Amino acid sequence: MRIGIIGAGNIGSTAARLFAGAGHEVVVANSRGPETLEGLVREIGANARAGTVEEAADFGEVVMEAIPFGRYGDLPAEGLSGKVFVTASNYYPERDGGIDLGGRAQSEFLARHLPGARVVKAFNTIYYARLAQNGRPEAPLEERETIFVSGDDGEAKEIVSRLVEEIGFAPVDAGTLAQSARQEPGSPIYNVPMSPAEAREALAGMS
Template identity: 75%
Template sequence: MNIGVIGSGNIGANAAKLFAAAGHRVAVSNSRGPETLGELVRGIGPNARAATVEEAAGFGDVVMEAIPFGLYESLPAGGLAGKIFVTASNYYPGRDGEIDHDGLASSELVQRHLPGARVVKAFNTIYYERLRDNGRPDAPLEDREVVFVAGDDGEAKRVVSGLIEEIGFAPVDTGTLAGSRRQEPGSPIYNVPMGPEKAREMLAEMG
């Protein structure tokens, strides 16, 4: 599979490494340009290449963003139409400024900006060091750390869940994009390592 990654910080870089190690072809991009990504791409290996944001969007069958949420309107809506799009960003007012969510979850704002994309919220609740270190592809799913997934497109969620399993984690579905509030900062499940059984228990308690 071809995977575009927009954002080369801690989450984006480590996700790109894991996807490439699982055998996928990865195009990594950031706001500074492909010339700044040489060291990262060399470290990932032959399955990775540097790209512009627009190139990464066009390249990926799946495209993932891991950028500050306040920059979500910079995502290329035209280039992402029809794509499975993973949003891993979180809203922090102190960093991103005050953003009127109009009563929506953060992922719903991303979907509104990308009306043609098949948006899935994932990878936003796991600290980058755990993403880097805790994948266990050979372990049973119930023995793995959870990565939460939300979305309105069932097939898109299945594809993203499959990628999560390939890199050694256990996907747990939190529901729709509107329901993805349950995996935003401040939630009881945000940035808390747990297995699938505990995750399902906590989601049930949250309602």
């Protein structure tokens, strides 16, 4: 599969390594330009190359963003239309400034900004070091660490869930984009390592 990754910080670069290691083709982009990513893509190997944000969006069958939430306006809405779009960012007002979400979950807000994108909220509740180190592709799903997956497009969630499984984690369906508010900073499941059974129990207690 072709995967575009917008954002090459801790989560974006870690995801790029994992997806490329699982055999996918990856184009990584950041706000500073492809030339600043030469070391990263050389480290990742033949399955990765650097590109512009627009190139990453065009390239990917799946496109993942891992940028500061306040930079959402930099996402190329037209180029993301029709794409499975994974949002891994979190809104921190002290970093991102005041943003009126209109009472919506962060992923719903992004979906309104990206009409036509098949938005899935995932990879936002796991610390990058755990993402880098805790994948266990050889283990049964119920023995792996959870990555929560939310969205309104069932097929898009299935695609993202398969990617989660390929890199050694267990996807747990956390519901709709509206329900993805349960994945946001400050919630009981945010940045807490959980087995799938623990994750399902925690979600049940939040509904």
